[in-house]
Amino acid sequence: MAEETYAARHGSVQVNSDGGDGPPLLQLDNVSMIFGGLRAVDRLTLEVCTGKIHALIGPNGAGKTTVLNIISGFYKPTEGLVRFNGQTIQGFDSAKIAGMGMARTFQNVRLFKELTALENVQIGMHRIIKEGLAETVFRTPAFRRAELRSAEKAKELLAEIGLQDKATVKARNLSYGQQKLIEIARALAQDPKQILLDEPAAGLNETETTDLVHLVRIVRDRGITILLIEHNMNFVMSLADRITVLNFGRKIADGAPGEIVSNEEVIQAYLGRRPSLRST
Numbered sequence: 001m002a003e004e005t006y007a008a009r010h011g012s013v014q015v016n017s018d019g020g021d022g023p024p025l026l027q028l029d030n031v032s033m034i035f036g037g038l039r040a041v042d043r044l045t046l047e048v049c050t051g052k053i054h055a056l057i058g059p060n061g062a063g064k065t066t067v068l069n070i071i072s073g074f075y076k077p078t079e080g081l082v083r084f085n086g087q088t089i090q091g092f093d094s095a096k097i098a099g100m101g102m103a104r105t106f107q108n109v110r111l112f113k114e115l116t117a118l119e120n121v122q123i124g125m126h127r128i129i130k131e132g133l134a135e136t137v138f139r140t141p142a143f144r145r146a147e148l149r150s151a152e153k154a155k156e157l158l159a160e161i162g163l164q165d166k167a168t169v170k171a172r173n174l175s176y177g178q179q180k181l182i183e184i185a186r187a188l189a190q191d192p193k194q195i196l197l198d199e200p201a202a203g204l205n206e207t208e209t210t211d212l213v214h215l216v217r218i219v220r221d222r223g224i225t226i227l228l229i230e231h232n233m234n235f236v237m238s239l240a241d242r243i244t245v246l247n248f249g250r251k252i253a254d255g256a257p258g259e260i261v262s263n264e265e266v267i268q269a270y271l272g273r274r275p276s277l278r279s280t
Contacts, residue, residue: 022050025194025225026071031080031090033066033249040066042249043080048194053216053226055236058246059269064229065107067246068196071227072104073097085193101193107202107229109179113172117163117182120171121154124189157185161215177208184215188224195219197228201235209235237261245269 026048033041073094082090245253
């Protein structure tokens with residue numbers, strides 16, 4: 001992949017300078033999630049603007065993954081409203097939300113290890129290439145045409161992430177970084193309006209992380225809105241248009257990257273020290 005400006009060395013933070021907000025695609029209004037006596041998310045209000053990269057950061061246990069689980073339909077919030085593309089979705093199951101145009105990756109890669117890279121990407125198309133049971137069982141011409149279309153699209157996505165030569169390789173034989181890219185390609189195969197990325201850079205080396213930065217920018221440039229959770233602050237600061245910070249389930253800051261790294265409450269709760277900055 002083309003080399004990107006990415007400050008992944010010497011502890012510096014490179015701040016994305018892209019600005020300007022579009023209309024909100026995703027909105028959380030006073031959302032809380034309570035497990036027993038634990039308030040994992042505490043009256044969170046959040047807007048993710050169309051076509052932007054929005055990062056959700058915070059210490060371990062801050063409630064970030066719980067928020068993603070609420071948005072994607074794995075949890076129904078105890079209180080509050082969630083709207084996606086103008087429609088209220090809290091209480092919808094994950095399949096219905098995915099069908100509305102929301103795709104997701106997970107912190108722990110969830111590929112089918114015995115299937116090839118190509119087959120794993122094709123699985124992401126099952127909601128948009130619809131053939132009936134009879135067509136599938138009898139492998140009708142309509143089914144074969146749909147299968148050919150899905151294979152061609154999967155090959156295009158593999159080429160986009162630079163793994164076209166791995167199409168026939170089983171997922172278990174790919175490197176961890178390659179598996180992460182395949183999972184993103186599978187999400188893209190759904191033709192989503194928005195992708196939720198749960199710690200996409202976790203476990204990647206510097207070269208793999210740089211490739212991932214490049215891919216996330218490609219996804220954003222295609223008009224797909226991104227909400228990501230990530231602990232790698234260099235990764236976040238070089239990509240995010242806006243950042244929301246959680247601590248103990250409560251929002252403590254929300255703003256542009258430059259505002260976040262200079263926020264004293266964020267520094268104390270999350271960074272632990274003031275980082276060195278290098279603006280682009």
